[in-house]
Amino acid sequence: MKQVEVLIIGAGPAGLSAADILLEAGASVAIVDRSDRVGGQLTKQTHMFFGSQAHYASKRGIDILTILFDKIKHHPNLHMFTNTTVAGLYPDKVVACVQESRYFTLQAKAIIVATGASEKSLPFENNDLPGVYAAGAVQTLMNVYGVKPGDKVLMVGSGNIGLIVTYQLMQAGVIVPMLVEAAETISGYLVHASKIKRLGVDLRMRTSVKRALGTKHVEGAQIWQLDEQWQGIPGTEETIPVDTICLAVGLSPLTELLQQIGAEVTYINELGGHVPRLNDRFETTVDGVFACGDVAGIEEASSAMIAGTIAGLEAALKRGYKIENVAERRASLHASLATLRSGPHAAKIRKGHEKLGVKS
Amino acid sequence: MDHMNPKDIIICRCSDVTLFDLFELFEQGYRSFEELKRIKRVGMGPCQANTCGKMVQWEIAKYFKIPLEEALFHNLRPFTLGIKLKHIKEGSDT
Numbered sequence A: 001m002k003q004v005e006v007l008i009i010g011a012g013p014a015g016l017s018a019a020d021i022l023l024e025a026g027a028s029v030a031i032v033d034r035s036d037r038v039g040g041q042l043t044k045q046t047h048m049f050f051g052s053q054a055h056y057a058s059k060r061g062i063d064i065l066t067i068l069f070d071k072i073k074h075h076p077n078l079h080m081f082t083n084t085t086v087a088g089l090y091p092d093k094v095v096a097c098v099q100e101s102r103y104f105t106l107q108a109k110a111i112i113v114a115t116g117a118s119e120k121s122l123p124f125e126n127n128d129l130p131g132v133y134a135a136g137a138v139q140t141l142m143n144v145y146g147v148k149p150g151d152k153v154l155m156v157g158s159g160n161i162g163l164i165v166t167y168q169l170m171q172a173g174v175i176v177p178m179l180v181e182a183a184e185t186i187s188g189y190l191v192h193a194s195k196i197k198r199l200g201v202d203l204r205m206r207t208s209v210k211r212a213l214g215t216k217h218v219e220g221a222q223i224w225q226l227d228e229q230w231q232g233i234p235g236t237e238e239t240i241p242v243d244t245i246c247l248a249v250g251l252s253p254l255t256e257l258l259q260q261i262g263a264e265v266t267y268i269n270e271l272g273g274h275v276p277r278l279n280d281r282f283e284t285t286v287d288g289v290f291a292c293g294d295v296a297g298i299e300e301a302s303s304a305m306i307a308g309t310i311a312g313l314e315a316a317l318k319r320g321y322k323i324e325n326v327a328e329r330r331a332s333l334h335a336s337l338a339t340l341r342s343g344p345h346a347a348k349i350r351k352g353h354e355k356l357g358v359k360s
Numbered sequence B: 001m002d003h004m005n006p007k008d009i010i011i012c013r014c015s016d017v018t019l020f021d022l023f024e025l026f027e028q029g030y031r032s033f034e035e036l037k038r039i040k041r042v043g044m045g046p047c048q049a050n051t052c053g054k055m056v057q058w059e060i061a062k063y064f065k066i067p068l069e070e071a072l073f074h075n076l077r078p079f080t081l082g083i084k085l086k087h088i089k090e091g092s093d094t
Helices: A013-025 A040-044 A061-072 A135-144 A160-171 A190-198 A256-260 A301-318 A326-340 A344-356 B019-027 B033-040 B053-064 B085-093
Strands: A002-009 A029-032 A078-081 A084-089 A094-099 A102-113 A117-119 A132-134 A152-156 A175-180 A202-204 A207-213 A220-225 A238-240 A244-247 A251-253 A265-268 A273-276 A289-291 B010-012
Touching: A002 A013, A013 A029, A013 A040, A013 A061, A013 A301, A029 A084, A040 A061, A040 A135, A061 A301, A084 A102, A084 A256, A102 A301, A102 B085, A117 A135, A132 A135, A135 A160, A135 A244, A152 A160, A152 A207, A160 A175, A160 A190, A160 A244, A175 A207, A190 A202, A251 A273, A265 A344, A289 A301, A301 A326, B010 B019, B010 B053, B019 B033, B019 B053, B033 B053
Parallel strands: A002 A029, A002 A102, A029 A078, A102 A289, A132 A244, A152 A175, A152 A244, A175 A202
Antiparallel strands: A084 A094, A094 A102, A117 A251, A207 A220, A220 A238, A265 A273
């Protein structure tokens, strides 16, 4: 069995940031990612980021990816395993990997789990009809492969993903007549919502999909209004002629590997689902197993990069490497994270952390 | 106009489990993901409950009027995806 020093699972913003500081400290790093493209969600984020210059503001996600990966890709102590899925994680830090039809095992001294999240789905009639997509899939089709998912799309969900994908669909010449949201207000940034509203998208609050219409493919969507208990109100149905229904109804942390290795997880609705219990060094309840990014609670790429750097720094220290000005660096990273989590849109994250009993 | 028909709502696309199937099991008293999984194979397909898991949890909470946190999830074990025994054997030999 091949021995590796620090194994990072997931080459998204969190995993790449962790790798950077570990390599800088002198550690040997292996990154495993199930995609053949490095970058996780950054590969499809063609929009510009918000925030301060320190957080790559006004840069596009795909360009941030280039910056992150260019810094480390030729490092002699970096071993990349792309197109490789971690199939199992065992308490002795043995990692079962699958690369197409090749099965192999690695053993690590420390592991950083940065697996990200998966998309949530929604129960409505005919929700298995071709033409019903998750928003991330639509973004991958359009921004990674240049494929239009349909000609006329109903967007479901007004978080930032729903709002941004609506705008990107329209940029690609796709018609988005309407966006429905189950809550009373828009849940993403108002600036994104205003942009699509100006372009004529009908934004309907307290509304959801009742059924997808069509036999072989989506030919329309029936929507209905929701009452205070989130139940559909019979008699309020409307038919919207679309060929695609795009679900942007939230993300859920991919903690299955953490659960396999025995790390304690707790269900926190505000953070998207089951999240690991972490100490202030971002280490799980399993010694030497760290977690960062969306797998530790749904946020966004800017905080994933900082959390990844913190996890990488702590893993390096744990392995006995020296990091210059470590106290100041640690303090400034935690301060950056606190700043990103201080706005009104991060209220949910703060509430989730409070339930979990950790500082935001 | 009526309510939604649970027979037309797919919860687990890997194993073709509908909301109606879940309701039937709830009526029989099954109320944890682990039980539903053992009887209906919900969450045992290629996605390993990554798509259906949250919907099942939500439906359990709604049906039994309990908080989401109390809707018990299933145990997660290796592997996260299907692997041929042949490939495990080949990989273990090297």
